Amino acid sequence: MTSSDAPVVRVEGLTKTYVPAPRWMRLLVRTPIKEPIYALNDVTFDLFGGEILAVVGPNGAGKSTLFRLLVGLTTPTSGLGLVFGHDISRSESTTRRLIGFTAADDRTLFLRQTVEENLKFHGRLHGMPDEVIASRITEVLEQVGLEQARERSGFAMSAGMRARLQIARGLLHSPRLLVLDEPTGSVDPIAAYGLIELIRDIAQREGVAVLVSSHRLEEIESLGKNVLLLDKGYVRFHGDLERLREQYDTNLAEISFVSSSAARTAYAVASNGFKEGVRVSLKDEVIEVGPREAVGKVILSMGPEARGISRIEEPQESLMELLARMYQSERGEGEEVDQA
Amino acid sequence: MIETDFPRGLRHWMRVFGGFLRLDFIQAISYPLSFAMSQVAVLVPVIIYYFVAQLLVRPPSTVGGDYFTYVVIGLAGFGILGGGLRGFGSRLELALQQGQFEAMLIEPIKWRLLPFAMTQWSLILGTILGLIVLAFGGLLGAEYALAGIPSAMAIVALAMVASVAIGALSASLLLLAKRSRNVLALYTLAASILSGVFFPVEMLPEAVQKLSWVIPHTYAINALRGVLMAEPPQDAMSLTTSLIALLIFNVIVFPLAIWLFGRSLEEGRKYGMLGSY
Numbered sequence: 001m002t003s004s005d006a007p008v009v010r011v012e013g014l015t016k017t018y019v020p021a022p023r024w025m026r027l028l029v030r031t032p033i034k035e036p037i038y039a040l041n042d043v044t045f046d047l048f049g050g051e052i053l054a055v056v057g058p059n060g061a062g063k064s065t066l067f068r069l070l071v072g073l074t075t076p077t078s079g080l081g082l083v084f085g086h087d088i089s090r091s092e093s094t095t096r097r098l099i100g101f102t103a104a105d106d107r108t109l110f111l112r113q114t115v116e117e118n119l120k121f122h123g124r125l126h127g128m129p130d131e132v133i134a135s136r137i138t139e140v141l142e143q144v145g146l147e148q149a150r151e152r153s154g155f156a157m158s159a160g161m162r163a164r165l166q167i168a169r170g171l172l173h174s175p176r177l178l179v180l181d182e183p184t185g186s187v188d189p190i191a192a193y194g195l196i197e198l199i200r201d202i203a204q205r206e207g208v209a210v211l212v213s214s215h216r217l218e219e220i221e222s223l224g225k226n227v228l229l230l231d232k233g234y235v236r237f238h239g240d241l242e243r244l245r246e247q248y249d250t251n252l253a254e255i256s257f258v259s260s261s262a263a264r265t266a267y268a269v270a271s272n273g274f275k276e277g278v279r280v281s282l283k284d285e286v287i288e289v290g291p292r293e294a295v296g297k298v299i300l301s302m303g304p305e306a307r308g309i310s311r312i313e314e315p316q317e318s319l320m321e322l323l324a325r326m327y328q329s330e331r332g333e334g335e336e337v338d339q340a
Numbered sequence: 341m342i343e344t345d346f347p348r349g350l351r352h353w354m355r356v357f358g359g360f361l362r363l364d365f366i367q368a369i370s371y372p373l374s375f376a377m378s379q380v381a382v383l384v385p386v387i388i389y390y391f392v393a394q395l396l397v398r399p400p401s402t403v404g405g406d407y408f409t410y411v412v413i414g415l416a417g418f419g420i421l422g423g424g425l426r427g428f429g430s431r432l433e434l435a436l437q438q439g440q441f442e443a444m445l446i447e448p449i450k451w452r453l454l455p456f457a458m459t460q461w462s463l464i465l466g467t468i469l470g471l472i473v474l475a476f477g478g479l480l481g482a483e484y485a486l487a488g489i490p491s492a493m494a495i496v497a498l499a500m501v502a503s504v505a506i507g508a509l510s511a512s513l514l515l516l517a518k519r520s521r522n523v524l525a526l527y528t529l530a531a532s533i534l535s536g537v538f539f540p541v542e543m544l545p546e547a548v549q550k551l552s553w554v555i556p557h558t559y560a561i562n563a564l565r566g567v568l569m570a571e572p573p574q575d576a577m578s579l580t581t582s583l584i585a586l587l588i589f590n591v592i593v594f595p596l597a598i599w600l601f602g603r604s605l606e607e608g609r610k611y612g613m614l615g616s617y
Contacts, residue, residue, distance in 0.1 A: 021611050108442060120359070
């Protein structure tokens, strides 16, 4: 499965349930899992070379479980996961050669060792000859902007530098798939912007498929269109961000007035004229009209009171607002179903 | 993609093992005082038993000609075996606590190689310390049969394999139990008694003596004494018997330990507890 039209990652109905350890194992160590935890439920998607798939979701959504499944650190309960056509449940070392992984925790680095030593160790385990390791170290350190820190030990680096080193380590063996678990989690916004630019550049220039999770939604927006929204292990949405916006569009227009009294007067007139199919509501100096297409009729119905209008606009929700609303509505629906 | 030298040959594995060795070396010397003190500490029992031996002018025949030499060889053999036993467990526990174990697991190496890669530093260190104990004992008057050195090397090689096997067994437990230090401490203590490091196994109650047959320490130490002591203990197991016993132990326990380690990793994967500690 190496042709360009074959997916780099194919996930079909992937499910992971963390079950309580058996009794004999609990004699060895007490585990916090008392009831089954449905970490991932029936997740399906394809990811192709050069694509970036941003995995988004609140804590406990299943993002890290998905990543851990893909790199073979845990096994699926059911479903299929293929990376370059290799079954992830077997965790073959050949598959791991093709993946560059950065964990959310920078403790996976050998902090006593220098940047160069960390990378050399990784290169050796990947079977790279010494001369290739040396040249690749120079390349990836330039890519992540750590060329001046080559001899610095992990303990002497900032969180942002460690995040960059993790990415450098993930890139060293030139993987065809990058799995980045919150790569900017501990990085300041400016450094995070640089990392996002880097990730986008790698995907575009080298045709690497990238799976990335982040809590910073502005990063998700800047990474591209393709998002996978997870919540409690379920896929809430998968696809283009624009389609998500359309799907959860409020379809409102906002008419702002010069004063709240002008808004109230106009509202009194307009709300009498539209009883069915059009929603008109008043918020301080603003009248909200839904659907958006009805805004002209509403303004006409105001007659001379429309002179008080100062601005008409389509409100643009931030991704954060949109997701918060989406998750809340999904949970609300879920609760209603439960009660029924 | 970068060309690698797969399929892997011996050279690749030497580089992988070299990488782990360097990693552990840097880790060890990062704490110079602690490192130095732990090495000096192994000489303390030699000094203690130097004085204890002064009390035994005429040791029993089960000890051989010289009690001090008897104990020094016992301590050296025990140290060599201890390298693998303690080494893998403590290295793995450290990697789990520092969060590096999962980073090792996502590298493209066979998981079953980890017991070797992660034990080699402590194994080499344990062997060097064993030699230092012998040399230090020699300085204090222990007498060795130098002609036995080639045989001793063969015994040490077999003991090192046994040591890795025991290390892998303890690591299998550690992967699931997350703590094995106390179990290891208990085992080490029991092994020091049962294997006759300080006194002949024959002094133990008969039922307890049988337990000494199942641990490799007994055979390794017995064989080392047989070849290195100028006047070896009477009624000691023959060199051939000890070597065969060690060989049998290795043939049975070594693959079992590696298999168990693999099973523990799979169980840890299944329950999502590989990285926890």
